[in-house]
Amino acid sequence: NMSAEKCLVIYESPITCEYLDEVYPEKKLLPSSPFAKAQQKMMLEHFSKVIPYFYKIPMDKKKGEDVSGLEAELKEKFAKLNEDLVNKKTKFFGGDSITMIDYMMWPWFERVEAYQVKQFLDGTPELKKWTELMLQDSAVKALMFSPDAHKAFFKTFLDGNPDFDYGL
Amino acid sequence: NMSAEKCLVIYESPITCEYLDEVYPEKKLLPSSPFAKAQQKMMLEHFSKVIPYFYKIPMDKKKGEDVSGLEAELKEKFAKLNEDLVNKKTKFFGGDSITMIDYMMWPWFERVEAYQVKQFLDGTPELKKWTELMLQDSAVKALMFSPDAHKAFFKTFLDGNPDFDYGL
Numbered sequence: 001n002m003s004a005e006k007c008l009v010i011y012e013s014p015i016t017c018e019y020l021d022e023v024y025p026e027k028k029l030l031p032s033s034p035f036a037k038a039q040q041k042m043m044l045e046h047f048s049k050v051i052p053y054f055y056k057i058p059m060d061k062k063k064g065e066d067v068s069g070l071e072a073e074l075k076e077k078f079a080k081l082n083e084d085l086v087n088k089k090t091k092f093f094g095g096d097s098i099t100m101i102d103y104m105m106w107p108w109f110e111r112v113e114a115y116q117v118k119q120f121l122d123g124t125p126e127l128k129k130w131t132e133l134m135l136q137d138s139a140v141k142a143l144m145f146s147p148d149a150h151k152a153f154f155k156t157f158l159d160g161n162p163d164f165d166y167g168l
Numbered sequence: 169n170m171s172a173e174k175c176l177v178i179y180e181s182p183i184t185c186e187y188l189d190e191v192y193p194e195k196k197l198l199p200s201s202p203f204a205k206a207q208q209k210m211m212l213e214h215f216s217k218v219i220p221y222f223y224k225i226p227m228d229k230k231k232g233e234d235v236s237g238l239e240a241e242l243k244e245k246f247a248k249l250n251e252d253l254v255n256k257k258t259k260f261f262g263g264d265s266i267t268m269i270d271y272m273m274w275p276w277f278e279r280v281e282a283y284q285v286k287q288f289l290d291g292t293p294e295l296k297k298w299t300e301l302m303l304q305d306s307a308v309k310a311l312m313f314s315p316d317a318h319k320a321f322f323k324t325f326l327d328g329n330p331d332f333d334y335g336l
Contacts, residue, residue: 008203010203010206010210011210012209012210012213015206015209015210015213016206018202018205018206018209019202019203019205019206022202022205023202034186034187034190034191035176035178035187037186037187037190038178038183038184038186038187041180041183041186042178042179042180042183045180045183
């Protein structure tokens with residue numbers, strides 16, 4: 001169907017990952033076992049509950065509100081992720097090599113400094129080690145933005161006028 | 169890994185669907201084309217924005233609040249789904265046979281009466297026709313609850329004490 005091909009637009013990063021895995025099977029983002037695949041998606045569901053803190057803490061802070069409760073909750077979430085790595089005894093969240101779940105979580109950790117939540121990684125040595133390993137990955141290195149770039153974009157966001165083209 | 173097998177628990181219905189498709193390939197829930205598969209998941213993302221209305225309208229109504237704005241929005245969402253079927257020119261949302269997206273959307277349409285939003289299907293003839301076709305599906309027939317059962321469960325929910333075992 002030509003018209004379907006012409007407007008082939010895929011959005012939402014986990015959907016895109018699975019599409020890429022099917023269309024370009026050389027280098028897989030997901031593990032091959034159906035259960036391991038399901039586990040990655042379940043981990044992502046859990047992680048999706050962490051993301052709102054990245055926005056809520058700086059936004060409430062800007063409004064002068066008390067964010068200590070939110071900060072304690074985020075600290076607990078990071079501690080839980082650290083514990084997951086300890087229990088798994090693996091370097092990455094899907095095993096000893098990097099997989100989809102790591103790439104889906106990474107963008108938030110790239111922002112810890114810009115979003116003023118970096119200090120909550122204290123006391124999570126395994127999670128910190130994971131961020132260091134992620135920083136050595138070639139895809140991460142090729143695509144990452146500096147903390148300053150994140151800060152500058154996030155300022156436009158907090159000011160209510162997000163510059164989505166920032167840094168492009 | 170024995171311990172992994174022993175605690176093989178999968179949750180979240182789209183994750184479960186994909187797992188089942190991989191493990192029991194005889195009868196597929198998803199289309200085989202990678203793009204068609206991605207489309208189903210994107211449709212589901214859109215549909216996930218409809219679900220909160222099913223809760224918010226009856227809950228706000230119970231509190232005596234004005235729900236006319238929410239009702240108008242839900243009506244618009246149903247009209248959009250109707251339009252999707254008109255544009256696709258297919259009986260179901262993924263083509264002329266039933267696929268994952270239909271099963272993922274269906275439980276909400278099974279509840280339209282119990283959740284007092286059935287009247288918003290007026291003026292959406294294609295969507296109504298879809299609900300009638302869904303009611304003829306053997307899996308839907310085998311697993312559905314009556315409007316009265318949904319009503320009785322939803323009452324326990326609205327009263328703040330949901331009986332999750334209702335009807336089991």
